[in-house]
Amino acid sequence: MQIRISDLMDACCPENVELGAENKDMAGRINESVMAKIGVGQPRSKRTAKKPLRTLLLVAVLATLMGSAAYAVSGWFMNLHKTETDETGYWRELDEQGKILNEHKASFPDAGMVLTFEGPTERRNQPEFRCFYLPSEANFGFTDEEGWTTYLSDQGEGSDIPYIISAGNVRAGNHKRIINGEVTLIKEEDWDNWHVTVLTSDYTDCTMRWNYERANYVLLFNSEEGWLVMVSGTDDPDTLKHIARELEIRDSGEPAFAGEDAAVESIGILDPGRG
């Protein structure tokens, strides 16, 4: 690995060294800038553009589940189940009002992990986020003037999808989310109110796949709000974690899309037919 000495010195701040002279004008400018960025004393701005909501809800009958890990604190529970069997069902395409636009049978021969949720059923507000670190420029998704959004992605070129960041509410009941491939749990940890799950999915043996080998996922689950923020992509897990670390997440003030019970949604980013 090539690395500069200065890059190894993050923990070497000479704390006894004082620098700079008081500058009230500059401090005032920076204070004003910071307060604007964190939204203090500013009216909430309108979005300049917004990604059209196109949600694929996949309703499936899920068979044998093998292995189970669960996380819960208060309010909401998230369960991760590994599965090694074919899953079948049908999918519904819904508009924002929940009206069925399209419905087809679907199958999930490559389902590797299923996420299910338990918790309150009342309608909640949707989370939104803004990024303070991205390894490459986003080229899909729209933000408001302050950078807030619910979806942002670098769709990449060729076979890579470097990253996709999405934020949404989980739903209790029979709603399930599927990740295809041979899914391996890399790590779980807690960042303040967020439970972080790092997964990697090997697509090598998938029957339905493009030319991709692997996708990685960093799932941030807030059990108090019922929020799931997903940073996924072909970038390595450390890079995705870095993105996740540098997200600011807040209540958007907008009600979450209610959807339906008994729905299953594929969240595998490399699945044929995605997006």
Add this chain to the structure above:
Amino acid sequence: MNERAVLRRLKDGDTGALSEIIAFYTPYLYTIASNVMDPPLSREDVEEAVSDAFVRLWTHRGEVQPGKLKPWLAAVVRNLAKDALRAARLADPLDDELLEIAAPGDMEESVLRAELTKLAREAVDTLGEPDSEIFKRHYFLYQKTDEIAAMLDMNAATVRTKLRRGRERLRDYFSERGYSCADPHF
């Protein structure tokens, strides 16, 4: 500034506490960002890095421990300034200090980097004073040798010699712990 009290207020979401921290630490952070962005992209760019550091403090306000605010902010603004340099495709002022380091076995890059950062701190601390401070001023605060010499009332050549010895100590420290370390400048 009572750091413990102001951090407690900050953690509770008190933006007044954030303003106090901004007033106190802006000159310090601005100087570090200016050093890294030398020649500065512009005053606005430097101030942008500084304000973003405070925004991150707000975002991560529950994570900063009392007594660690200064180094936390310094490390953040330093990295933001370096990111800005990279985004503008400008060379790092210390760009020649490149090491080629190999771990003794298979090690994830992020793990290797964390381990090397820990070892670097240990190695620098073994230098003793004033060598340790000189090394930190140059490689953390990005101060030039002339500036360090003036601050510490030394000859600039002496500062350069101490920096060279510090680099040698760093390389030896890594090597003694099984990390091969190559650098054409050593």
